[in-house]
Amino acid sequence: MPLSFYKYQGTGNDFIMIDNRKLTFHADDEQLIKGLCNRRTGIGADGLILLQEHPDYDFEMVYFNADGRLGSMCGNGARCTVRFAKQLGVIEDVAYFLAADGEHQATIEREEIQLKMGDVTNVERIGVDFYLNTGSPHYVRFVDDVKSLDVYAEGRVVRYNERFNAVGTNVNFVQRLSESEVYVRTYERGVEDETLSCGTGVTACALVAGLTGMESPVSVKTPGGNLSVSFEQHGLGFRYVYLSGPARLVFTGTVPVPEKV
Secondary structure (H helix, E strand, O other), rough: OOOEEEEEEEEEEEEEEEEEEOOOOOOOHHHHHHHHHHOOOOOOOOOOEEEEEEOOOEEEEEEOOOOEOOOOHHHHHHHHHHHHHHHHOOOOOOOEEOOOOOEEEEEEEEEEEEEOOOEEEEOEEOOOOOEOOOOOOEEEOOOOOHHHHHHHHHHHHHHHOOOOOOOOOEEEEEHHHOOOOOEEEEEOOOOOOOEEHHHHHHHHHHHHHHHOOOOOOEEEEEEEEEEEEEEEEEEEEEEEEEEEOOOOOEEEEEEOOOOOO
């Protein structure tokens, strides 16, 4: 059976988008999703996202990691889903939608999409590093030269340590570039490798930068492009957190999918 899909990317973080408003996709088939995300034998993506109807929202976003498992919140994926919803005629320029971590609001402003993230109530210190949840769990470490760092090797050390091995965590390495800008590289769980960008990771790094004296908004460079994070800080917590950046259609197509027995 042919499956229609749309390929989107947000600062290099790419996703297979599927219109599942009729609930025809086999969302419980991990091997199918893993195969579609495979870059050699499938379409290739960092994750797969279903856009579904919801009685209380414009739509629901259901995100799967590239390993086929149901994922947590994805900031770049959410912006891509908003752009996808606009393409399908589900929304105009404002969206109220449901994701894994709860409700979100987003506004389309030409090439940029401003996405309201959830509040962050606590940031944990682990030695000189930080750990927080921005819809997905993130470990944040500041480094002096992020471009020369082996993110895959260093990220795996943290992701598979005794504390995080069972559930996993995303691992971010951050370099301060100026009083208002940082450079971020991220090792993502579920992908189990470095991705070109991670929206919730960029958000986590910007908030930690705020704790260390950087004022909102924080400009963030990633290997895949530039993003911006604004916030209001309240003690060790944050409210009115917004992630802003592009989300673009790459291509559309169909792929044969065997019928599930």
